[in-house]
Amino acid sequence: MEMIQSTEPSVGFTQSGAEATLKTSTGAESLTFAVIFLVFTVLISVVGTFGNLLIFITIVLYPKMRSVTNYVILSLAVTDLTVCMVTIPIAIYNGINLNIWRLGPIVCYLWSMGDFLLTTTSIWHLCVLSIDRYLALFRPHWYRTKRKTWFALLLISISWGIGIMIALSTLIGSDGYYHNVYGTVFCFIMIPTAGFAVFVFSVSFAIPTCILLAVYMKMKFTFWGWVARVDIPVVASGLQNKVDNAGGQDGERLAVTSTSRSMTGEPSLQKPPSNGPSLLTSQAWMGSSSDCLSSEATKKQHPEIMEAYPAAQGVEAEKKTDKKKKTRNIGYKKEDRKKNLKKEKKAAIVIAIVVITFLVCWGPFFIVAIISSLCSSCTLMEGIFPIVNWLGYSNSALNPIIYTIFNHRFRSAFKNILLFKFSKRHDIG
Known part of the structure; x- marks a missing residue:
């Protein structure tokens, strides 16, 4: 996502990939940085495509993996897979061309809208998955008896609905994507007002951050409460006849x-x-x-x-x-309490990793974007923007790792798929 808030487009703000590193250094050093940056971006695309494709194949191929939670993870994998297979390669191509757009206005609009749609949808999938984990731990009876496929469809619809809203708002509320600057064509979004920038920042980052932090803090305090209760002896002590x-x-x-x-x-x-x-x-x-x-x-x-x-x-x-x-x-x-404690601890760890990864990947991008939108004289942000933009893209490659590393069924299915043992589709976990 590339955003500018100015009546006079700043060409430097649309830099991405190797071209950004060439402007920040000179000579052999610039070439080294450009190569490293290019390798990093290609690695994000390859790893993200491979990981999300594995999740997609696992849930589609293995009947035991078709749960409500995994349906949401499947939707997240489709979102991140599209980012890694479509959005990122076009961004790499655009960077190699020194950010001069050569693919025409239709592809520019589709790429830019798809960028906002997919990244926002991916972010909100993280939120609804954390809410799903919250309900599983704190509303277990409802979660077991009432939660059906419709609940997965609801969570998925919320994520995609918010993503579509943001994508359409950038198309309607901005000054467009396709810009001819002094005879050179660029593809970026120009934010018309500071209020619009705050709106995009709030829906795409601030609100999801608050939800993720609230769920994590609730799990953390509950976990320590459970630890304190388990430490109390269950069998009556101090009995004296x-x-x-x-x-x-x-x-x-x-x-x-x-x-x-x-x-x-x-x-x-x-x-x-x-x-x-x-x-x-x-x-x-x-x-x-x-x-x-x-x-x-x-x-x-x-x-x-x-x-x-x-x-x-x-x-x-x-x-x-x-x-x-x-x-x-x-x-x-006592054994049940230990199992619940173990489950609570694992869930808290997963949510903590999700929160930290989300903040590290998307925090710098949205902070730089909102500062640049509100401060037109802050030229320092132009050189930082390509780096934080790619840092945000890397979240799509990390999501499949986070949501499967603690799940032995996913690991077992991945092993079978990589070894072409498709006959064991019903034998996992």
Whole structure:
């Protein structure tokens, strides 16, 4: 995307590729920079095409990969694939020609509008994917039961709808793309007003940035909250049995009190009945368990109780069985928490990488673009613009890496495709 806000077009602002480096240095040094820059831009196109094409083939070819989230990733891959196969090669060709446009007005309009459409759509795909991950973690019941193919279509429609809006607004609200400057033809967008520049900046960068940061911060704080809760022991601790013996006319009486700590950390005390020997069972809040009076210890210390109350042995056996079941259930709950924590951590890492990559790739471009649009005398930005423009394009090559590196199914499918093992289409993950 190349934008200028001025009534007198600045030819330097339309520089791209090798031509920009030639104007920033001289002699052998300029040739070296030009070659490096050209290799970098070609590498972006090749890597981006290869990665996004792999994602496209994987989701189309493997039935297990056809999920709602992956449909959105498929749409993102199509967007980035078009950028890498069409937009970037034309930009490279334009740079090699010292930015003098030689492809005619129709291609100029299609290329410029497509540039705004595809880059904005790609950016908004990142936002809707982060929202999808947010709902998966914080609205799991709705996510599992209500989210169908229509939800993927909604997210995809939002992304493409905003991209189309920006592309049409640049066509209608700007001074066009095809410009003849002193007999030389250039293809760039001229921003008519500062307000229009702010509008494009807000929709294409500021709002997506706020959404991505909000989702990431929510995941980050929730993740640390989960870590704190998992650190709290699930099984009740601090249980202490106190046995008091008291004499009486009817014989010895055993009083058992059990003090346990619940998940809140507050002790709970249960008192035995006022008369007769008893075995006390304590119940801990939120599924935690308390120790019961051991039958073996009772037999050794108070055999008369087990003899006088034979039903106690049955009660003891039942309590021991219940205790095993509760302990097993607690183990499952603890394991589920660990799985959820692992999933939350992975999602937070992915979103963090998405946010950082997005800001590094597109942040400099939009900052330079908005400064140049608001400050017509800032000529320094003209030399920086081609570099940040290509940095933004590189995001289309990085997206397939980010969204597949943590997914073992994608990795397995990529391996099968690269080794031509198409017979294993149903065997991944």
